[in-house]
Amino acid sequence: MNAIELKSISKTFGDYTACRDVSLAIPVGEFVTLLGASGCGKTTTLNMIAGLEDATTGDILMNGARVNDLSPVQRDVAMVFQNYALYPHMSVARNIGFTLKMRGMGKDEIRSRVEKVAASLELSTMLDRLPAQLSGGQQQRVAIGRALVREPRTFLFDEPFSNLDASLRMKMRAEVKELHQRLGVTSIFVTHDQEEAMSISDRIAVMHQGRIEQVGTPEQIYNRPATRYVATFIGNPRIELSSAVVVSEQGKTYCTVGSTRLALPSPLESGRKIEVGLRPEHVRLTDEAGIGAVVRLVQPVGPTTHVTLEWEGGTLVSSIPGFVRLARGASTRFKIDPERLLVFDQATGKLLQ
């Protein structure tokens, strides 16, 4: 059974539509990320799942039952917020225990559960401190503790790490993933950080202008992006696309970018206008026969070097393992693996084949 199912939910604020026709089914125990740029409707979607905002239309089901009219508590969700949203006047222990107090639990039981959660998050020595006396990472752990102590059926994360510095973010990411693997609680995570989404999720729903563009595993999203938007939004460096036209000649199909002929992974009708692109790691520089290009920019980042090329089809980025010595303006050649070519319909932006 699906822990959560969104059936074409929409949300409008006056004239503005934050979410349109969002449908998503999340099986029990899955970790799903809503990924998108700011304003894409991901947080609104999360708030509707949480019960903090009403869906304008559509149904939200949890374990098969419609929950549109239930409060967050009745939906049994716990949430971790972007700015932690800790209660500034309460100690760490009271912050974590507040939700239990609201449920009328006895003091002794609250204390024992708070202590258990605090121990698992390495907060035991800080129970009497106020949030202002904690570092950002510790505050975030308190926020997670507040969600954990309830033992809820669903965890919701609203950009929980965006206020942390890079190294702490990586650490918290790993902690949350381990936590999920340990507890197996259905989780929905909202972020605009594609790398975070890729590294933490079972599945990713990429959102754009209030719609879900694609739902899939990180691998599907990365290697088989359903739309041009997903292709360019996911991946760093960004994929560059070139306009091309399909040509069929003597039973062979290929496409032309300017005067360059590229083989297609599968046949298409002749004359169709398309856009083609390659992930940077699939663009290989070669000394042999290949497509001519000029080096415009060389950016080593450690494990790889990003080389920006200028060619007939525009720009193209090649990621090459290690460090490479190339001068700006040098002529080079590159090769394409046709199987790796991503082909989009120019009009609809949809992935072909």
Place this chain on the structure above:
Amino acid sequence: MSYARLQHGGPLRRAFVFLGLTLFVVWSAGPILWLLLTSVLQQKALIQQPPDLSLENFTLANFTAVIASAASLGRGIVNSLVVASFSTTVALAVGAPAAYALARLPVPRANGIAFLILATQMLPGIAIAIPLFIVISKLGLIDNVFSLGVVYLSFNLPIVVWILRGFFLGIPWGIEKAAAVDGAGIFATFWHVILPISWSPLVASAVFAFVEAWNEFFFALILTRQQAQTVPLVIAQFAGQYQTVFGQMMAAAVISVAPVILLAILFRNQIIRGFADGMMKG
């Protein structure tokens, strides 16, 4: 200019700041110092031009005289305490939930309502004095501390609502969302989360309301006779028909401003922070 230099400034800049602050202190503290001085001077020294400040003219006789006639001043202080405490307590008890509702709950036309609440304060006192007097006298509540308290409440409540609403509007939404997810309803959120973090503006608006009620003269004059007279009226009585006993009047005034100044000193941090927070997002 570096930030540090902006912070500390050069000698000329510092001199200007110092001069400005000095003028402001003299402007604010001057009347109070004059009040204190007058209260310990003999009448004859006081009415000389310029006042004779030689040491033998200083006396505590004014205070002993005022305290000797303590019946009226004592009653005035008690009345003022009752009136000010009543109107402050009720203003906070009613105003804080109202302000929260206007700031946070889906109240239709909340901004319009908030403006109307403030608009009630835009009438000059004299415009409502006569109808108010008629209503209260028909109710037989002239010279009654509680009717005066209710009148002050009507002045204090809008101010309290405005100060607190400004503060509540500035609280990040996240904390209330967190409370909702934690299972707190509107009242529990207000009581356990919002009120405890609003300590500064609560204290600031309480002190403001208390001082307003404590110092008010005009409505106290027309709505009381004898039993319900508040401190400002008692002080005014030292100005008699044939002579004004300045020294005793000022001694009475010193006694009456003492609690107000004490409040201001005790809660100065909350007052400053409370008003600053409230004004930030009005």
